[in-house]
Amino acid sequence: MALVRCQDLQKSFVKGRETVEVLDGINLEIQQGDFLALMGPSGSGKTTLLNLIGGLDHPSAGAVEVGGVPLNEMSARQLAKWRAENIGFVFQFYNLLPVLSAQRNVELPLLLTPLSSRQRKANAATALKIVGLEDRAKHKPGELSGGQQQRVAIARAIVADPTLLVCDEPTGDLDRETADEILSLLEVLNQEHGKTIIMVTHDPKAAERAAQVLRMDKGRLAQEAA
Numbered sequence: 514m515a516l517v518r519c520q521d522l523q524k525s526f527v528k529g530r531e532t533v534e535v536l537d538g539i540n541l542e543i544q545q546g547d548f549l550a551l552m553g554p555s556g557s558g559k560t561t562l563l564n565l566i567g568g569l570d571h572p573s574a575g576a577v578e579v580g581g582v583p584l585n586e587m588s589a590r591q592l593a594k595w596r597a598e599n600i601g602f603v604f605q606f607y608n609l610l611p612v613l614s615a616q617r618n619v620e621l622p623l624l625l626t627p628l629s630s631r632q633r634k635a636n637a638a639t640a641l642k643i644v645g646l647e648d649r650a651k652h653k654p655g656e657l658s659g660g661q662q663q664r665v666a667i668a669r670a671i672v673a674d675p676t677l678l679v680c681d682e683p684t685g686d687l688d689r690e691t692a693d694e695i696l697s698l699l700e701v702l703n704q705e706h707g708k709t710i711i712m713v714t715h716d717p718k719a720a721e722r723a724a725q726v727l728r729m730d731k732g733r734l735a736q737e738a739a
Contacts (some may be wrong), residue, residue, distance in 0.1 A: 517543035522575035550723035601670030605682040640668035657729035
């Protein structure tokens, strides 16, 4: 079953007197439970496509549906609520709050939910256990390695049990060994926890972990490989 549908998706930006076309007629379906890697040169539109699927931006034309929900028809407020309930974000640079412990960083998305403080703590503890960091719950980001910080970021992304994980260069700031550990964790989330994952990456080794690889060039899907 298709979880994500993009139909004739276009995105442009106005830069001075010039209109820059970033996405040019993207048609794409992503199945429930898939692990998809998006590759391509800088400026090819990968992150823009990821942002549209994750509800961080509106298309200039065309339609995006996730789980049957038409994102392009939603207001900014509606999108914010929908993202909190359905999307987990993992970025290259962790985006953890340095003054908060790992536990509190993971709890942050749950502040937008009606869960009690006790339930938020329990859910955060479960997420940290899934990523193998239950023993680092009280540590602040500055007391953790880069790989551990990314694990905390992944725990934060999954704490609300999202439908979809969108990952933008999740291993781009890590050494090879640590990157492989993070990719193995993403595989576990996909294969054992049933998470659908879309990952933007420049790293061929990272792309090899995905079940499907799509290549983008100049705002279009250029090539598909199994």
